[in-house]
Amino acid sequence: MGLFTVDEARHELARLRPVLDEIVTVRADMVELASGTPTPLGGLPERKAAEARLNELMTEVQQTGAELKGVAPLLVDFPADRDGVPILLCWLEGDTELGWYHRADLGFAGRRRL
Structure with a gap:
């Protein structure tokens, strides 16, 4: 995959937001299912299903060319270039927009505001 411009990365992030929101939900379900205490969500079969869904969602993010660097909290980097220097446009769970970068x-x- 190639490099992203800031506008391309922002567009891709907006497109991925439903996927990222679902990752947060599935991640929370997995924690509850793995707690070892009875839960209305189910048991081992539901945990295995949640793990499979989380893997599908993570793959969907990575197929865009973005790099999923963390799941708890979510951290997504978009490879880019700034004045000939390789950078990663950086979105962290809780950020309202793609407004950060750091040198690769x-x-x-080394995270800085765009």
């Missing part, structure tokens, strides 16, 4: 070689700790 510095990681999340």
Whole structure:
């Protein structure tokens, strides 16, 4: 997959929002199903189904060319370029928009506002 412009990454993020929202829901269901206490969500078969669905959703995100870096919290990076320097446009669960980036070689700790 190629590099994203900021506008392309924002468009792709908007398209992925329902998928990302479902990841949050399935992630919460999996935690509840794995708690070892009875739950209205079910038991082992439902947990296995939730794991399979989570894998499908994560694959859907990665097939766009975005990089899913974390699931709890969700962290999605879009490879990009800024003045010839490889960067990752960075969205973290709870962000209202794609407004951050970091150099590819510095990681999340080097996160800056666009």
